[in-house]
Amino acid sequence: MNATTVLIKTAIQRWDDQVNRAALIISERSDETLAKQVATGKNTGAYVIGHLIAINDAMVQILGLGKPKYPDLFDTYIRHPDGVGHPGKTIPELRELWKETHDRITALVHQFPEENWLKRHANVTDEQFAQNPLRNKLSVLLNRAEHIAFHSGQLRLL
Amino acid sequence: MNATTVLIKTAIQRWDDQVNRAALIISERSDETLAKQVATGKNTGAYVIGHLIAINDAMVQILGLGKPKYPDLFDTYIRHPDGVGHPGKTIPELRELWKETHDRITALVHQFPEENWLKRHANVTDEQFAQNPLRNKLSVLLNRAEHIAFHSGQLRLL
Numbered sequence: 001m002n003a004t005t006v007l008i009k010t011a012i013q014r015w016d017d018q019v020n021r022a023a024l025i026i027s028e029r030s031d032e033t034l035a036k037q038v039a040t041g042k043n044t045g046a047y048v049i050g051h052l053i054a055i056n057d058a059m060v061q062i063l064g065l066g067k068p069k070y071p072d073l074f075d076t077y078i079r080h081p082d083g084v085g086h087p088g089k090t091i092p093e094l095r096e097l098w099k100e101t102h103d104r105i106t107a108l109v110h111q112f113p114e115e116n117w118l119k120r121h122a123n124v125t126d127e128q129f130a131q132n133p134l135r136n137k138l139s140v141l142l143n144r145a146e147h148i149a150f151h152s153g154q155l156r157l158l
Numbered sequence: 159m160n161a162t163t164v165l166i167k168t169a170i171q172r173w174d175d176q177v178n179r180a181a182l183i184i185s186e187r188s189d190e191t192l193a194k195q196v197a198t199g200k201n202t203g204a205y206v207i208g209h210l211i212a213i214n215d216a217m218v219q220i221l222g223l224g225k226p227k228y229p230d231l232f233d234t235y236i237r238h239p240d241g242v243g244h245p246g247k248t249i250p251e252l253r254e255l256w257k258e259t260h261d262r263i264t265a266l267v268h269q270f271p272e273e274n275w276l277k278r279h280a281n282v283t284d285e286q287f288a289q290n291p292l293r294n295k296l297s298v299l300l301n302r303a304e305h306i307a308f309h310s311g312q313l314r315l316l
Contacts, residue, residue: 001291003276007165010297018304039197039315118161133159139168142300146176149304153311157197 008117008138012109015141018148019102022052025155026098031091038154043082045158048151049094050077053101059144062122063137065108070097109141117141166275169296170267176306177260180210183313184256189249196312201240203316206309207252208235211259217302220280221295223266228255267299275299 001009026034026049034045043051054073060066068074076085089097117138120129129135159167184192184207192203201209212231218224226232234243247255275296278287287293 004161004165006276006291006294007162007169007296010292010294011165011169011300013292013297014300014304017301042315118164133164134168134171136164136168138165139171142169142172142303143175145300146172146304146307149307150311153308154315156308157200157312157315 005114008114011117011138011142015109015145016106018145018152019106022148022152022155023098023102025152026095029155029158033158034091034094036158038157043154045155046088046091046094047077047082048155049091049098050088052148052151053094053097054078055147056105056144057101059140060105060108062140063108063112064116064119064122065112069101069104073097112137163272166272166296169275169300173267173299173303174264176303176310177264180306180310180313181256181260183310184253187313187316191316192249192252194316196315201312203313204246204249204252205235205240206313207249207256208246210306210309211252211255212236213305214263214302215259217298218263218266220298221266221270222274222277222280223270227259227262231255270295 026045029045034049037044038048050073054068054070054077057068057070057073058078061068072086073089076088079085088094118133118136120126120135121137121140124132124135187203192207195202196206208231212226212228212235215226215228215231216236219226230244231247234246237243246252276291276294278284278293279295279298282290282293
């Protein structure tokens with residue numbers, strides 16, 4: 001493997017590891033546990049799961065791979081805090097959506113042509129990207145892996 | 159910049175961003191707040207900060223850049239759960255240790271010769287590394303950035 005391939009595979013593995021760890025944390029907790037707040041007065045486990053699905057589903061568009069499949073999650077799980085937006089999904093629904101979303105996105109990520117990771121992501125302009133080539137698609141993937149980690153730290157408290 | 163340089167700088171920026179966000183979360187909270195548990199019956203904010211300092215200080219050795227500077231933190235903040243190991247540092251001490259540790263390690267990371275990131279880290283053997291070149295030093299840096307994110311999600315609950 002050349003250096004570029006190793007570096008890209010290293011980053012993709014960070015995504016895989018964070019997705020797998022979060023899936024394990026979720027699978028180890030009952031619906032009843034996930035319905036609880038991660039700390040007093042904070043988001044429920046269910047809200048955190050819905051938030052991760054919504055954010056990661058939206059990554060598809062930022063990588064230039066199509067539209068989000070579940071744009072309806074945006075209102076409940078991104079725009080509004082827990083309990084304020086449209087009524088959310090049930091926990092069994094969230095478990096299914098989690099699996100479908102992350103299986104689908106992980107497959108896309110593994111099929112993504114190597115050279116594309118270095119191109120600009122959809123939330124920056126050509127001009128911004130010319131000034132800062134670090135605003136590439138691989139940075140989005142790594143950022144989303146860290147975002148999963150951030151909320152996994154909260155789910156683990158349940 | 160060639161592809162290798164862009165990819166390595168992209169990864170280093172993930173470290174920088176996570177360190178800076180955690181530092182901000184810590185700086186925005188009083189000593190009194192950080193003394194509280196992140197959720198009922200869980201680690202205190204102070205313990206989480208000590209844990210991140212201890213883990214990141216130890217990364218220096220895994221990258222082949224010397225010995226940890228604060229090996230005494232290992233017992234309190236890694237080996238034992240909160241309140242069980244040797245008495246820990248005060249919160250003002252932890253704030254100073256956080257800054258010193260992350261300023262020092264971030265400087266080392268930015269000075270690290272590019273080609274070294276692709277070499278094996280100190281916790282794998284040559285034989286293991288020959289079978290899996292993804293067990294390189296850059297994967298350690300990315301993993302530690304995610305580890306900061308994991309615990310930042312907890313500190314933010316305070």
